Amino acid sequence: MANKTAPDSSRRSERSRRAIFDAALALVGEVGYDKLTIEGIASRAGVGKQTIYRWWPSKAAVLLDAFTADADTYRGALPDTGDVAADLKAVLRATVDEFNDPAFQAPYRALAVAGASDEELSRTFVARLLEPGIDVYTDRLRVAREAGELAAGTDVRLGAEMLLSPFSQRWLMRTGELTYAFVDALVDQVLHGLRPRG
Amino acid sequence: MANKTAPDSSRRSERSRRAIFDAALALVGEVGYDKLTIEGIASRAGVGKQTIYRWWPSKAAVLLDAFTADADTYRGALPDTGDVAADLKAVLRATVDEFNDPAFQAPYRALAVAGASDEELSRTFVARLLEPGIDVYTDRLRVAREAGELAAGTDVRLGAEMLLSPFSQRWLMRTGELTYAFVDALVDQVLHGLRPRG
Amino acid sequence: MANKTAPDSSRRSERSRRAIFDAALALVGEVGYDKLTIEGIASRAGVGKQTIYRWWPSKAAVLLDAFTADADTYRGALPDTGDVAADLKAVLRATVDEFNDPAFQAPYRALAVAGASDEELSRTFVARLLEPGIDVYTDRLRVAREAGELAAGTDVRLGAEMLLSPFSQRWLMRTGELTYAFVDALVDQVLHGLRPRG
Amino acid sequence: MANKTAPDSSRRSERSRRAIFDAALALVGEVGYDKLTIEGIASRAGVGKQTIYRWWPSKAAVLLDAFTADADTYRGALPDTGDVAADLKAVLRATVDEFNDPAFQAPYRALAVAGASDEELSRTFVARLLEPGIDVYTDRLRVAREAGELAAGTDVRLGAEMLLSPFSQRWLMRTGELTYAFVDALVDQVLHGLRPRG
DNA sequence: ATCTAAGCGAGACGGTACGTCGCGTCTTTGC
DNA sequence: GCAAAGACGCGACGTACCGTCTCGCTTAGAT
Numbered sequence: 001m002a003n004k005t006a007p008d009s010s011r012r013s014e015r016s017r018r019a020i021f022d023a024a025l026a027l028v029g030e031v032g033y034d035k036l037t038i039e040g041i042a043s044r045a046g047v048g049k050q051t052i053y054r055w056w057p058s059k060a061a062v063l064l065d066a067f068t069a070d071a072d073t074y075r076g077a078l079p080d081t082g083d084v085a086a087d088l089k090a091v092l093r094a095t096v097d098e099f100n101d102p103a104f105q106a107p108y109r110a111l112a113v114a115g116a117s118d119e120e121l122s123r124t125f126v127a128r129l130l131e132p133g134i135d136v137y138t139d140r141l142r143v144a145r146e147a148g149e150l151a152a153g154t155d156v157r158l159g160a161e162m163l164l165s166p167f168s169q170r171w172l173m174r175t176g177e178l179t180y181a182f183v184d185a186l187v188d189q190v191l192h193g194l195r196p197r198g
Numbered sequence: 199m200a201n202k203t204a205p206d207s208s209r210r211s212e213r214s215r216r217a218i219f220d221a222a223l224a225l226v227g228e229v230g231y232d233k234l235t236i237e238g239i240a241s242r243a244g245v246g247k248q249t250i251y252r253w254w255p256s257k258a259a260v261l262l263d264a265f266t267a268d269a270d271t272y273r274g275a276l277p278d279t280g281d282v283a284a285d286l287k288a289v290l291r292a293t294v295d296e297f298n299d300p301a302f303q304a305p306y307r308a309l310a311v312a313g314a315s316d317e318e319l320s321r322t323f324v325a326r327l328l329e330p331g332i333d334v335y336t337d338r339l340r341v342a343r344e345a346g347e348l349a350a351g352t353d354v355r356l357g358a359e360m361l362l363s364p365f366s367q368r369w370l371m372r373t374g375e376l377t378y379a380f381v382d383a384l385v386d387q388v389l390h391g392l393r394p395r396g
Numbered sequence: 397m398a399n400k401t402a403p404d405s406s407r408r409s410e411r412s413r414r415a416i417f418d419a420a421l422a423l424v425g426e427v428g429y430d431k432l433t434i435e436g437i438a439s440r441a442g443v444g445k446q447t448i449y450r451w452w453p454s455k456a457a458v459l460l461d462a463f464t465a466d467a468d469t470y471r472g473a474l475p476d477t478g479d480v481a482a483d484l485k486a487v488l489r490a491t492v493d494e495f496n497d498p499a500f501q502a503p504y505r506a507l508a509v510a511g512a513s514d515e516e517l518s519r520t521f522v523a524r525l526l527e528p529g530i531d532v533y534t535d536r537l538r539v540a541r542e543a544g545e546l547a548a549g550t551d552v553r554l555g556a557e558m559l560l561s562p563f564s565q566r567w568l569m570r571t572g573e574l575t576y577a578f579v580d581a582l583v584d585q586v587l588h589g590l591r592p593r594g
Numbered sequence: 595m596a597n598k599t600a601p602d603s604s605r606r607s608e609r610s611r612r613a614i615f616d617a618a619l620a621l622v623g624e625v626g627y628d629k630l631t632i633e634g635i636a637s638r639a640g641v642g643k644q645t646i647y648r649w650w651p652s653k654a655a656v657l658l659d660a661f662t663a664d665a666d667t668y669r670g671a672l673p674d675t676g677d678v679a680a681d682l683k684a685v686l687r688a689t690v691d692e693f694n695d696p697a698f699q700a701p702y703r704a705l706a707v708a709g710a711s712d713e714e715l716s717r718t719f720v721a722r723l724l725e726p727g728i729d730v731y732t733d734r735l736r737v738a739r740e741a742g743e744l745a746a747g748t749d750v751r752l753g754a755e756m757l758l759s760p761f762s763q764r765w766l767m768r769t770g771e772l773t774y775a776f777v778d779a780l781v782d783q784v785l786h787g788l789r790p791r792g
Numbered sequence: 793a794t795c796t797a798a799g800c801g802a803g804a805c806g807g808t809a810c811g812t813c814g815c816g817t818c819t820t821t822g823c
Numbered sequence: 824g825c826a827a828a829g830a831c832g833c834g835a836c837g838t839a840c841c842g843t844c845t846c847g848c849t850t851a852g853a854t
Contacts, residue, residue: 011825033315037814048827053816113315115371116307117231122372130373151393158364158387161374165363166356172370173313174320175328176359189356193391195348209804209846235835246806251837407799407851429711435840444801449842505710511767513627513707518768526769546789554760554783557770561759562752568766569709570716571724572755585752589787591744605820605830631809642832647811795854805844813836823826 007054019045020052021066025107028063033110036063060114060121067107068128078136084144085187088137088163092183099171099178112172134160150191162190205252217243218250219264223305226261231308234261258312258319265305266326276334282342283385286335286361290381297369297376310370332358348389360388403450415441416448417462421503424459429506432459456510456517463503464524474532480540481583484533484559488579495567495574508568530556546587558586601648613639614646615660619701622657627704630657654708654715661701662722672730678738679781682731682757686777693765693772706766728754744785756784 023044028036038059042049056062079087098104115125137160144150150159166186170176221242226234236257240247254260277285296302313323335358342348348357364384368374419440424432434455438445452458475483494500511521533556540546546555562582566572617638622630632653636643650656673681692698709719731754738744744753760780764770 008824013826016826038816039814042827046827048825048829049816050818050828051826054825109314112371113311116314117311119372126371126373130371134373149393151390155383155387158380158383161364161367162360162384162387165367166359169359169363169366173310173324173328174317175324175332182356185353185356186360189353189360189391190388191391191393192349193387193389193393195389195391206803209802211805214805236837237835240806244806246804246808247837248807248839249805252804404798409799412800433840434842438801442801444799444803445842446802446844447800450799508767509707509711512703512710515768522767522769526767530769547786551779551783554776554779557760557763558756558780558783561763562755565755565759565762569706569720569724570713571720571728578752581749581752582756585749585756585787586784587787587789588745589783589785589789591785591787602829605828607831610831632811633809636832640832642830642834643811644813644833645831648830793854796852798849798851800847800849802846802848803844804846805842807841807843808839809841810837810839813834815833815835816831818829818831820828820830821826822828823824 012055013051016045016047016051017055019047020062021069023047024059024062024066028110029103029106032106033063033113036110038062058118058121060111060118061124063107063114064111064121064124064128067111076136078140080140080143082147084140084149085191087140088187089184092163092167092187093180095167096178096180096183109172134164137163159190163187210253211249214243214245214249215253217245218260219267221245222257222260222264223268226308227301227304230304231261231311234308236260256312256316256319258309258316259322261305261312262309262319262322262326265309274334276338278338278341280345282338282347283389285338286385287382290361290365290385291378293365294376294378294381307370332362335361357388361385408451409447412441412443412447413451415443416458417465419443420455420458420462421466424506425499425502428502429459429509432506434458454514454517456507456514457520459503459510460507460517460520460524463507472532474536476536476539478543480536480545481587483536484583485580488559488563488583489576491563492574492576492579505568530560533559555586559583606649607645610639610641610645611649613641614656615663617641618653618656618660619664622704623697623700626700627657627707630704632656652708652712652715654705654712655718657701657708658705658715658718658722661705670730672734674734674737676741678734678743679785681734682781683778686757686761686781687774689761690772690774690777703766728758731757753784757781 020041023041024036027040027044031040036059038049038052041047041059041062042052052062056065078091081087099108111125111129115122134157138156141150141154141156141159145152145154145156150156163186167178167183170182171178176182218239221239222234225238225242229238234257236247236250239245239257239260240250250260254263276289279285297306309323309327313320332355336354339348339352339354339357343350343352343354348354361384365376365381368380369376374380416437419437420432423436423440427436432455434445434448437443437455437458438448448458452461474487477483495504507521507525511518530553534552537546537550537552537555541548541550541552546552559582563574563579566578567574572578614635617635618630621634621638625634630653632643632646635641635653635656636646646656650659672685675681693702705719705723709716728751732750735744735748735750735753739746739748739750744750757780761772761777764776765772770776
């Protein structure tokens with residue numbers, strides 16, 4: 001399958017793999033994604049360049065693995081107190097804090113940028129990070145719909161995007177502040193719509 | 199005030215400026231943003247590298263100027279037929295076509311990516327391209343609110359983001375297709391909300 | 397005769413000409429010949445680049461004019477006390493001091509180097525600086541020959557070169573020290589030859 | 595001790611080294627020293643610029659190595675037929691031919707010029723090319739002195755300079771022709787001196 | 793005394809080369 | 824046979840000067 005005699009992953013050095021992840025995450029925080037280099041990672045990790053090239057196709061892929069190696073543990077479902085508005089606000093407020101934290105921002109923004117320009121990479125990025133995030137909202141909305149909290153015909157996937165995209169967009173393009181007030185208003189307006197009630 | 203003795207813009211060569219814009223737009227379409235180089239632009243434009251460095255701080259800034267030099271003419275208001283849903287759908291469908299056009303995509307995506315990673319650049323990008331786009335939606339929604347088509351207390355700026363962000367996000371991160379059906383559903387769901395109607 | 401409509405030298409700015417000479421001599425002393433630039437001279441002299449290009453073909457030509465503008469006043473004949481050996485030693489000892497003086501060295505070495513590599517320039521350099529120097533020695537030796545101090549058939553031009561070249565060579569290529577002892581020995585050996593006396 | 599982590603010379607590519615020498619010598623003959631560029635050498639040699647910068651500090655140093663890599667094999671002693679004048683004339687006549695040969699001239703003149711302006715480089719140039727040349731004359735003169743052909747107290751080093759410097763000077767500064775007649779007269783006058791014989 | 797064309801300071805321009813950085817490949821030497 | 828180390832060919836970086844070319848401006852010399 002591999003076109004170049006694939007490396008034997010059973011012989012792979014776990015020590016080097018960890019060192020590369022640590023170096024990549026540290027460096028992206030210090031110098032930013034554009035000035036992050038393979039040589040820099042290798043040097044900081046005390047590793048030969050070839051060891052990186054052997055296992056990853058690009059610096060973005062290294063960073064993606066480094067980021068998800070730490071993040072893969074997390075995941076689950078949104079809380080369900082029976083009040084979908086309250087639950088969404090609670091989780092989005094926590095997400096506000098997360099995206100305002102520099103340590104989280106740097107590698108995540110780097111990945112988003114890399115994904116936006118590199119179509120190949122974006123497939124992995126979307127599948128491993130974005131889709132799971134959308135899914136937990138979709139699931140929670142579906143539960144709410146079954147419970148009669150939402151209209152019967154509601155497109156829950158689209159609903160999830162209506163909640164997450166304005167948030168992501170503000171953060172990524174810096175078109176606005178990420179505050180509790182913003183997410184509260186967003187949840188309310190998404191749920192009630194803009195139309196006047198009959 | 200200037201840290202390097204600013205060049206005299208009255209002596210500037212308009213011919214070179216245009217040639218640089220043309221070359222930058224052509225090249226970003228041909229090779230993509232990452233492989234776009236200052237040397238490439240200079241060579242294609244028949245211009246010395248220094249002429250680019252004299253007037254712009256980065257290739258992203260060149261591209262931004264090139265893109266807006268062409269785009270600055272456009273701008274206006276959304277149509278107003280009295281039916282806000284129909285008007286929004288009409289315009290968003292046109293925007294679907296625009297964002298599916300490779301000639302428009304390449305430089306715009308390049309700018310979005312550059313803006314996402316470079317905070318300085320993003321200020322200009324947001325102010326010159328994104329904000330004006332949001333504003334025309336905000337204005338149309340305001341008109342609709344005054345006309346009683348929307349609830350009295352509606353946050354029209356937030357409404358505009360709810361319409362545009364899911365669209366932008368799908369396009370930028372490739373999380374979904376941009377279709378007429380998608381924008382139609384988006385408009386309907388934004389206007390009506392997810393809640394069941396009393 | 398001129399292929400480009402020669403400049404009108406009657407309108408020439410004497411003030412600029414002096415400023416260029418001063419700047420060129422000062423700069424060659426400060427940064428050396430290789431790092432001497434036309435732009436640097438123009439800037440230091442408070443002069444436009446074109447003013448230099450209008451009147452000189454190269455930085456070497458500027459330097460040559462600058463150097464000879466100061467040096468043209470000097471010139472004359474060697475002393476004649478009747479003792480040719482003593483006269484030569486006296487003058488060469490003075491020349492040792494001159495060539496060990498950094499203020500004289502820098503531009504003179506620069507000119508020698510430029511002359512060595514540029515055949516066109518070397519013609520002027522030789523004619524204006526080297527030949528006159530050789531001539532005064534040739535003249536003094538001729539007088540000595542007429543006076544019977546030298547053998548009747550002596551080639552006085554070659555004699556002058558035998559005196560000056562070992563001196564110049566040591567200085568230019570740094571193959572040896574320039575000392576009084578050296579020039580004394582040189583004069584003696586040139587006059588007496590290496591052969592044992594019959 | 596090294597200020598930049600010196601390269602590992604055991605890993606050095608001999609193929610590249612030779613290609614660089616060949617390219618440098620060919621180019622200096624074709625375009626001259628001033629128009630000789632590192633980029634030109636690298637390109638002609640099919641080598642990266644960095645490979646040159648890794649091993650040499652300047653184009654002059656490259657040329658010096660290139661020149662001596664070929665020339666290091668040669669070297670020896672002057673012929674000794676018992677007639678010092680004849681021997682000197684024979685060798686100097688051969689040297690006349692050598693210095694009138696363009697293929698030899700171009701790189702040698704380039705080195706002389708570079709050595710004249712760069713004190714650091716001149717140390718190597720003198721030690722590797724000039725001094726050995728002077729030494730063979732010094733040695734031959736010493737032999738002649740022991741054989742009684744020269745005066746007992748003769749300074750043989752100075753004698754060698756008296757033979758070589760007028761020659762070098764004429765060539766380098768173009769103050770005169772290099773002919774057999776010139777070197778014959780030079781040898782005679784150096785050996786006999788200018789004084790009339792008692 | 794006025795006009796007009798040249799010299800002038802200034803510096804933008806199309807270029808070439810600089811010396812550096814990082815790429816991705818390849819090779820050498822342990823382990 | 825993977826890994827650390829790093830030399831290699833390559834391409835782009837951003838800078839420094841080159842020599843040419845306008846731009847006003849000032850400043851004679853001819854009218």
